[in-house]
Amino acid sequence: MTPLELKIADLVRAGGGAMSIGHYMEHCLADPEHGYYMTRDPLGVAGDFTTAPEISQMFGEVVGLWAADTWAKLDAPSPFALVELGPGRGTLMADMLRAGRVMPAFTAAARIHLVETSPVLRELQARTLAGAAPGACWHGELASVPPGPVIVIANEFLDALPVFQFERVAGCWRERMVMLDDHGSLAIGHGDLLPYPDRERWPDVPDGAISEWAPAREKIARELAERITRHNGAALIIDYGHVEGGFGDTLQAVRAHGPVGILDHPGESDLTSHVDFAALARAAAAAGARCHGPIEMGTFLLALGIAERARRLEAGKDRAVRKDVDAALRRLTDPAAMGSLFQVLALASLDGPVPEPFARMRSPR
Numbered sequence: 001m002t003p004l005e006l007k008i009a010d011l012v013r014a015g016g017g018a019m020s021i022g023h024y025m026e027h028c029l030a031d032p033e034h035g036y037y038m039t040r041d042p043l044g045v046a047g048d049f050t051t052a053p054e055i056s057q058m059f060g061e062v063v064g065l066w067a068a069d070t071w072a073k074l075d076a077p078s079p080f081a082l083v084e085l086g087p088g089r090g091t092l093m094a095d096m097l098r099a100g101r102v103m104p105a106f107t108a109a110a111r112i113h114l115v116e117t118s119p120v121l122r123e124l125q126a127r128t129l130a131g132a133a134p135g136a137c138w139h140g141e142l143a144s145v146p147p148g149p150v151i152v153i154a155n156e157f158l159d160a161l162p163v164f165q166f167e168r169v170a171g172c173w174r175e176r177m178v179m180l181d182d183h184g185s186l187a188i189g190h191g192d193l194l195p196y197p198d199r200e201r202w203p204d205v206p207d208g209a210i211s212e213w214a215p216a217r218e219k220i221a222r223e224l225a226e227r228i229t230r231h232n233g234a235a236l237i238i239d240y241g242h243v244e245g246g247f248g249d250t251l252q253a254v255r256a257h258g259p260v261g262i263l264d265h266p267g268e269s270d271l272t273s274h275v276d277f278a279a280l281a282r283a284a285a286a287a288g289a290r291c292h293g294p295i296e297m298g299t300f301l302l303a304l305g306i307a308e309r310a311r312r313l314e315a316g317k318d319r320a321v322r323k324d325v326d327a328a329l330r331r332l333t334d335p336a337a338m339g340s341l342f343q344v345l346a347l348a349s350l351d352g353p354v355p356e357p358f359a360r361m362r363s364p365r
């Protein structure tokens with residue numbers, strides 16, 4: 001048993017024998033002592049998973065150009081907060097700021113704010129950004145970023161926020177819970193009947209259907225929408241997930257680049273679930289923002305010129321470098337790789353500009 005498993009087992013006992021999946025996920029990722037993100041750098045070949053900014057500098061450069069262009073369309077507020085949620089190693093922000101130098105007024109006006117709970121990753125971010133963003137500020141939550149105009153970027157952040165699961169059992173909805181089996185090991189079970197099912201969220205569907213709900217993600221969407229409408233700004237959310245909500249268990253655990261059971265190594269494997277972009281967009285729109293997209297990440301990156309950037313990086317380089325750049329481009333944009341699984345949603349205000357490349361695409365919600 002991992003130390004966190006012992007702690008969770010105690011909490012399950014103290015809680016009457018069951019713990020919500022959402023609370024389990026929160027303990028696994030964010031327990032101050034043993035939480036997955038609190039104790040390690042999970043990214044890269046030596047870690048458990050690799051994210052888009054860690055695949056290639058081109059990703060952050062394109063996102064940086066998006067931020068600079070959006071800032072200009074917002075009438076160039078100065079100063080403004082350039083906020084990143086869950087910045088990992090700080091690679092995305094460093095690449096964004098380097099690319100953003102094409103518009104010197106943009107980087108001069110930017111005040112860098114990083115929302116990060118992990119002490120290990122904060123330190124890595126500080127090292128990565130020491131030259132590029134000397135005055136950067138760290139926050140434990142979005143709410144403590146000072147009010148004012150903002151451009152917010154979140155890549156693979158929302159999938160790490162807790163999700164609750166509900167399952168249709170014998171014609172009724174019950175919450176899926178973490179319990180203890182006869183040997184005292186963690187096991188999945190079902191909680192009490194949901195007392196007052198909301199017919200829209202909990203319709204009549206066949207037994208075995210699983211519905212997921214991530215209130216912490218919807219809260220972020222609402223907070224972003226409120227800031228943007230009150231103070232001017234825009235947000236870009238990039239994550240893997242689905243465009244329309246539906247039924248299914250998308251909770252997954254990853255360790256050393258391979259799948260493991262969600263109960264197998266609490267605190268030592270990454271736990272994520274697919275982001276329900278329809279639910280995010282509903283929450284943001286209800287809080288007054290206009291949602292653009294979501295569109296597939298491959299479409300977003302190609303529309304913003306990532307292929308041209310790849311050609312520039314390859315120019316005059318040897319075969320090995322050209323091969324690497326090509327492979328990264330394919331991995332980020334190919335529908336069979338990350339291109340279709342990842343979605344991009346932009347938030348702006350109702351009377352604000354339409355960010356690129358959405359102005360050239362389908363109409364906003």
Ligand code: SAH
Pocket residue numbers: 029030037043051052053054085086087088089092115116117118121140141154155156157160161
């Ligand atoms: N955006 C980065 C890292 C993604 S991993 C990249 O693309 O490489 C998820 C990041 O979110 C990590 O930095 C993790 O520590 C942070 N994180 C997870 N839960 C968080 C929370 N509740 N509040 C703030 N940061 C969180």
